[in-house]
Amino acid sequence: MNKYLLSAAVAASALIAGNAYAQQTYTFALVPKNMNNPFFDQARDGCKKAEAESNGAFKCDYIGPGEHGGGEEQVQIVQDLVARRVDGIAVSPSNAAAMAVALQAAKEANIPVLTWDSDLLPENKDLRVAYIGTHNYEIGVNLAKIVQTIKPKGGTICIQSGGAAAANHNERMKGIRDTLAGKESAESPGDRLTGQNGWTEAEGCPLYTNDDFPVAVQQFQDFMAKMPNLDAFVPTGGFPQFVPDANRAAVTPYKDKIASRSLALVVADTLPVQMDQMKEGLSLGQVGQRPFEMGYKTMFALKDIKDGKAPPTDPTYTGLDVCTPETADTCIAK
Missing domain, CATH: 3.40.50.2300 (Response regulator)
Structure with a gap:
């Protein structure tokens, strides 16, 4: 009898563990150059829309320097994210060379990184999986x-x-x-x-x-x-x-x-x-540019990477809208 009870308990524990694993919620960080910029606000909105559509699969953690970009503050934020062991990072580097230091730590911690809006220097591109954003x-x-x-x-x-x-x-x-x-x-x-x-x-x-x-x-x-x-x-x-x-x-x-x-x-x-x-x-x-699309696409790309699916094409360009006063009402892609 005890033998059957023990087997049932082990099976139940395995089921609970399996369900917990299946329901794991990833935390992905979207790191702008600064957070007082309407351009980056749109990227945040895209990130949050992706979060809502993921049905609990991941959380969008939008975090960055308060004002004026600032390479040093942004690097520190990314270093803190690595120390927290977030599941993925999408960053728009203010200072491409300085950001490489923080992303080396992310690589060593096996945290996947995407760049968006702004990329790393050519010699450091091995520190991220892909760039998603504007050409x-x-x-x-x-x-x-x-x-x-x-x-x-x-x-x-x-x-x-x-x-x-x-x-x-x-x-x-x-x-x-x-x-x-x-x-x-x-x-x-x-x-x-x-x-x-x-x-x-x-x-x-x-x-x-x-x-x-x-x-x-x-x-x-x-x-x-x-x-x-x-x-x-x-x-x-x-x-x-x-x-x-x-x-x-x-x-x-x-x-x-x-x-x-x-x-x-x-x-x-x-x-x-x-x-x-x-x-x-x-x-x-x-x-x-299309910052909303950048925030949206980076989140689902990080999810695919974590799930073992194919990474995004590097680079993935999100397109441009070219406007003049004559075309102002029709130039922006819907």
């Missing part, structure tokens, strides 16, 4: 193509970037420079424009915002005050437009120049707050 070089190409239609003879340009160590912004800058120059440079952020095809970069540019939006607006104001006849101003991210009231105040004095196409103000990203400003005459073009 960043193509953002720069498309920004430059809009500028070329406005200023076919060239001119003086100022490029505004997020950070000198941000791989995605450097790739976008290379796309701008290569397209305007008509010649591909060897590596990011590309060769400075010094007259190629009529294009020259203004002294003091590129400008680096370090993802500080009010700083981005102030840089535009200061630079235009110094060089009011600038031909093109091109931010590689939506930084100034993410503080719309401040940006409106800064750009409105130049609306006539924008309308007459004497100033080619063309900006990356196509969030609603940005599209509103373009429709108000505060830019002549927007080249947008």
Whole structure:
């Protein structure tokens, strides 16, 4: 009798353990460059939608630096996630070189890593399974193509970037420079424009915002005050437009120049707050990414990896939306 009871208890324990295993909930971290950015808010929303659709299979832990990116703080957050032994990490590196240190620890802990929005440096790509996000070089190409239609003879340009160590912004800058120059440079952020095809970069540019939006607006104001006849101003991210009231105040004095196409103000990203400003005459073009899709796809890709399924294609590009005032109502993919 005791023998049968013992066997039944063992079987019950095995069943309980099996059910617990079958119902295991993974924790996947989505790590943006900062958490005060409407671009990354959309990635968060995609991540949370994936969580809801997973029916309890995984939890989206959206965690990152509070403001302005900041490579060191983001690296520390990823190191903490590794120490917590989360089941997977999807990160948009602020500082590609610094992030490699934290991701080496993740690799040693057998925690799968995806990059999104921004990738690692080429020599460190073995530290992640795949990149899911924008073809960043193509953002720069498309920004430059809009500028070329406005200023076919060239001119003086100022490029505004997020950070000198941000791989995605450097790739976008290379796309701008290569397209305007008509010649591909060897590596990011590309060769400075010094007259190629009529294009020259203004002294003091590129400008680096370090993802500080009010700083981005102030840089535009200061630079235009110094060089009011600038031909093109091109931010590689939506930084100034993410503080719309401040940006409106800064750009409105130049609306006539924008309308007459004497100033080619063309900006990356196509969030609603940005599209509103373009429709108000505060830019002549927007080249947008799909951050919601990035947050959504990375979660299910990590789930597949944990379940032993095929990893995502490396890279997996999420597409672009190229918008001008004429196409504003139809340019964004549904």
